[in-house]
Amino acid sequence: MVQDAQQQTITICSDSVGETAETVVRATIRQFNGQDVKMRRIGHIKHEDEIREIMEEVHREGGFVAYTLVQPELREMMKEEAIRLGVRAIDIMGPMMQAYIDTFDGAPTRKPGLMHELDDAYFRRVEAIEFAVKCDDGRDTTSMMNADIVLIGVSRTSKTPLSIFLAHKGYKVANFPLVPEVKLPPELFEFPGSRIVALTMNAEKLFKIRIERLKTLGLPFGSQYATLGRINEELEHAIAIAKRLRCPVIDVTDKAIEETAGLIIEFMQA
Numbered sequence: 432m433v434q435d436a437q438q439q440t441i442t443i444c445s446d447s448v449g450e451t452a453e454t455v456v457r458a459t460i461r462q463f464n465g466q467d468v469k470m471r472r473i474g475h476i477k478h479e480d481e482i483r484e485i486m487e488e489v490h491r492e493g494g495f496v497a498y499t500l501v502q503p504e505l506r507e508m509m510k511e512e513a514i515r516l517g518v519r520a521i522d523i524m525g526p527m528m529q530a531y532i533d534t535f536d537g538a539p540t541r542k543p544g545l546m547h548e549l550d551d552a553y554f555r556r557v558e559a560i561e562f563a564v565k566c567d568d569g570r571d572t573t574s575m576m577n578a579d580i581v582l583i584g585v586s587r588t589s590k591t592p593l594s595i596f597l598a599h600k601g602y603k604v605a606n607f608p609l610v611p612e613v614k615l616p617p618e619l620f621e622f623p624g625s626r627i628v629a630l631t632m633n634a635e636k637l638f639k640i641r642i643e644r645l646k647t648l649g650l651p652f653g654s655q656y657a658t659l660g661r662i663n664e665e666l667e668h669a670i671a672i673a674k675r676l677r678c679p680v681i682d683v684t685d686k687a688i689e690e691t692a693g694l695i696i697e698f699m700q701a
Contacts, residue, residue, distance in 0.1 A: 440494035443472040444485060444509070452499045452523050461687055476500065479508040486512035486520075495519035501528070552601060559598040566605035567591055572616035575605045580699060581622055582606040583672065584630030585665040586656070587640045589683050589691065593630070596692050602699075609669040619676070628695050629673035633684040634662050 441460075443452045449472045460468050473485060482505060489496055496513070498520060500506045506525055513520035565571050566578065568591065575581060579602045582590045590606035597604045607619060609629075619627070632640075641657035655661045673680050679698050683691050 438467045438469055440469045440471055440489075440492065442485065442489050442494060442496045443470060444476055444482070444496055444498040444500065445472075445474045446476045446500050446502055446505060447474060449474040449499065452497045455523055456497050458689070476505060479505065482508045482512055486516055486518055489518050490516040495521065497521045497523055499524040555601045556599055559601055559603045560595065562603040562605075563594040563598040567594060569607040569616070571605075572607070572618050575607075575616070575618040575622060577603065578605040578622070579603045579626065580605075580695060581619070581627045582630060582695075583609055583619070583627060583669070583676075583678075585609050585632075585637070585662075585669050587637060587644060588630040588632050589688060590630060592688050593691060593695070596688050597695065600692070600696070602696075609665065609672055611664060611668045615672065624677040626699065627676050627678035628698060629669060629676070629678055629680045630683050630691075631666060631669060631680055632682065634659060634666060636684050637662050637666075 441456050443449045443456060445452055453470065453472055456470055460470075476482065476485075486496070486509070496509070496518060498506075498509055500509060500522075501524065506522060509520055509522070512518070562574070562578070566574050580597060582593060582604060583606070584590050586608055590608070594604040594606050607616070609615075638657065638659055641662070642652065645652060645654060645657050670680065681691055681694055
């Protein structure tokens with residue numbers, strides 16, 4: 432079956448979970464606005480026969496392969512099948528490992544999944560994710576003082592996805608929505624302003640996002656929530672609060688979550 436010309440597939444292959452390759456692929460896709468590309472991730476590949484089957488399928492359906500395989504025999508099989516079938520296959524980890532060997536005379540362990548071993552960092556991430564969920568959207572302000580970072584901003588400025596992304600980096604993040612009619616918790620003013628980050632966005636962009644949100648929820652378009660007047664009022668209120676807290680402000684308009692998270696981490700490490 433020939434794949435729909437409107438959508439192509441990038442197949443991600445790994446002898447672990449494939450998270451590293453997927454991160455690289457996602458970063459690449461973002462550079463091509465408007466491209467309708469689907470990702471398919473296949474992890475825990477152990478045998479050469481699995482690679483043959485995967486490559487045959489990609490050959491039939493189209494697209495290309497991105498892979499992170501630490502076992503040399505699996506990498507070699509991937510290369511052979513790519514040549515045999517004329518399928519483009521990108522080795523994401525191999526060249527980096529070879530550069531390390533050539534430069535530092537190191538010897539890799541060849542063990543898949545080392546990123547996900549249950550070490551102290553893993554348990555810190557789990558704890559941080561649980562904290563972010565508990566303190567999402569102002570749910571538990573009493574725990575705010577235990578946060579590494581507090582995010583504030585009006586609705587739909589990416590507070591929740593940023594909190595979860597930063598939690599995966601090991602940061603405990605609380606976030607609080609700024610609404611003119613809602614009184615701010617006293618904990619917010621007790622928290623160091625250097626560890627609070629206010630998120631803002633272009634009003635027109637936020638208007639479009641909120642309109643889409645109303646569609647998703649099946650709500651009428653006449654809602655005050657998605658009017659430019661109300662949005663400008665909320666944004667002005669948020670900037671005023673940020674000035675009171677003396678915290679940095681990041682404009683997240685057209686920024687990827689990873690880019691904003693990088694800026695936040697820079698603030699925290701300054």
